[in-house]
Amino acid sequence: MFKYLVFFGVISLFLVQRTAAQDRQYIPDTVLINGDTLLMLGDSLLIEEPPKEIFWTTGGNYNLNIQQVTLSNWAAGGASSFALNSGLSLFANYKKDKKVWDTQLNINMGFNRQEDRDFRTRKTNDNFIFVSNYGRELSEIYYLSTQLDFRTQLLPGYKYTRPSGADTERREKISDLLSPGYLQSSTGINYRRTYENESKVSMILSPFTGRFTIVMDDSLSRAGAFGVTPGENVRAEAGVSLNTSISNFKIMENVTWKADLNLFSNYERLGNMVVNFNSIIRLKVNKFISTRIETVIIYDEEVFIKQDDGSSKQAVQLQNLINFGISLDF
Template sequence: MRYIFIMCFMCCVQSIMAQPETEVKVVDTILWKQKNKIGVDLNEVTFVNWNAGGANSISALLAINSSLRYKKNNLIWFNEIRTRYGVNKQESQKLRKTEDELELISTIGFRKDTITNWYYSGRFNFKTQYSNGYNYPDRDNSISRFMAPGYLFVGGGVEYGKNIEKLSFYMSPLTFKSTFVLDNELADKGSFGVDPATYDALGNKIKDGETIRTEMGILVTNSYETEVLENIYIKNRISLYTDYLNSFGNIDLDWEIMFDFKVNDFVKATLGSHLRYDNDIKIVEETEVEDEYVERGATVQWKQLLGIGVVVDF
């Protein structure tokens, strides 16, 4: 009996000691790994003889997330496409846009050995939107368009990630940022920080507004996702950027936090918050005089999301 017990104990020890090597070997054989997720959120309100009043409305949001990872030895290359588009319709109003986002991300990193969790990384990030944006109910004057604005970040630095798909900290002391305003009307107004058009004393335009603004600065990002409770997941993404030459120390902030409440494999609820601040984006408000606007300066932008929908992973 003692011999059998010793043999079982030795087998268990060998199995436990061999476990990590087996897992490492399996992970290393996966060179390419792709994830795709499509989600549709729907919200609808209907009133019939409702004495408190109200307007019938329906809204929809389509979200697509696709990622492709390559990993071999000490090299990792991660690519991701994130896109969201949402609309809302009330019975007394025309269709309105509620969400519009297109983002491309590509990060390549190399570490000197398998012990360290620090990577020498290069990163590419591009953001824009699909359709015109308006300050509703004004539909005659668009305040944004496709590639107006568009943001491009290219830089190199270091990235920490013990489990880099779940937790990542990236810092780049040299990041090139370009802001595109590829619309003449918005460029002439100096929207999104580009140099506006120049006019003479009679109001005649003598120089077009710039369509591209370039900066060089520091970029710090952090992404984190985990299961906080059973079937409750949190995703946190934050980006901080400051330019060396233009108002150094004035930080542009992009912070998004999302809670996913999983009902089953296909149905989930989402609660999210998106906070932005960019000193180059000035808020313009209409005055009491018709068609006359005044610039109020930069301010914090905040968006809150709540929806229930269907999600498909493949």
């Protein structure tokens, strides 16, 4: 129950920020008399209040990609399959005087179904990333900022194997919602800059970073998965971090790049980095159709990846997706 409360609490925090944003109000016809702006109401004249400033900007993107292959009596061989990948990205940004508050929520989910497998439907993409950054201006491009970064997945993940001599496949649960979950809080100096082409760069160097690895699944916790002490649900670390993000970088006409890099090193083993890198290249065909090339690279020396031979070892995790389909901006 606790892991679901944490999960929905993060979503609620994002929605509260989003609904706090205000749109400009409709301004009725006005008349200018002796340099003053007046509002006509019946036979009376009222001085119009100045328009309210907009401190919030909100928006997002939804994408959906579907692939289907149907084979019947196909001499070249193969199997019928169906694949679906979907993603939702939301943002809510606040700026007033010397205060800034940027929040992003990214959710991705993908499945693949293939007819010739024992477990036909399998997950191919699943991540939930929530990042919120609050800062106060020190100079035009430098801010004192605090950032909260939360990452997990939504559905159970499995390792599929077919033991030697076995007629059927087996699957082993290796992850779940909040198993793992990563919560990172960092405070430091933030370099922020917006260029004329609307691309943005942000870099936060934080010598004061707390990182918490969460494993709420009892079986994974007992096994000491993801670096937690066997039987424990949370592993706490203190260290230094570097968070870098690039958004809306225009490579060429209708081609943009968005990326973020998160590096963390524990003070007890300074120099051993936890790496999280996410990259999205978007090739926009028109208002509703685009191609997305998504790449995720993760390395954590506390995470041991189970191999096909049954052994486990440290390894670089790589995910690469090329999607063509519907894309809606709002």
